[in-house]
Amino acid sequence: MQARYASLMIALLLPAFAFAAQVYEWKDASGKMHYSDRPPPGVDAKPTGMTTGKRSAPSSAPSAPLSVAPKSSQPPETPEQAQEREAQEEQSRQRAEVEQERAKTCESATRQLKMLESGQRAQTIGPNGEPVVLDDSGRQQAIQRAREVVMKTCQVPN
Structure with missing residues (x-):
């Protein structure tokens, strides 16, 4: 019974992997980073190694690029800071x-x-x-x- 459900799940998920598309990144004229599965023509777009859940048909028109949120200006939390934060939460x-x-x-x-x-x-x-x-x-x-x-x-x- 479990094998039947496992094979059913594999059969359902397999097509999703076949439609994965490459994600590209590039900078626009103002220096802002963009990500899309279809880079605009004439732009030096580099593959990121990430894939989308659905492959798009190639098109000459660029898709709407995704904007990247600015990175946090705060440095990552150190173990000591995490321990202090946890102690404050406990208090x-x-x-x-x-x-x-x-x-x-x-x-x-x-x-x-x-x-x-x-x-x-x-x-x-x-x-x-x-x-x-x-x-x-x-x-x-x-x-x-x-x-x-x-x-x-x-x-x-x-």
């Missing part, structure tokens, strides 16, 4: 994770504080894992703790 990722966790904690503490201040019946988990209803004193302590968490986590650091 940014870690800061984003910390910020996301801070925002989650702020949101949770804010919801808890609103619930406690609303006067709704509130429970907590006791030392043995059983639910314990908060009395007024326990509610005030929980409100104070929630306010402290909100103060710490909901302020955006500079």
Whole structure:
């Protein structure tokens, strides 16, 4: 079964290779480099060694040349620069994770504080894992703790 698919893929791709055309390069009067599979007549065009995906029929009219984007003026990145860039990206990722966790904690503490201040019946988990209803004193302590968490986590650091 796999051999049949492999032979089918080869049969489908084989015609594409037969139509490949040579790519030529040349400079125009202003010194700009151009690339095309059909150089204009009267121009010293040199083959690049690259091919296109489709061979064109020879023509006396030149095809629209491709312009080359200017090369970057920055030198290539050194291994040290790459390592420094990766370290900065890792620090940014870690800061984003910390910020996301801070925002989650702020949101949770804010919801808890609103619930406690609303006067709704509130429970907590006791030392043995059983639910314990908060009395007024326990509610005030929980409100104070929630306010402290909100103060710490909901302020955006500079």
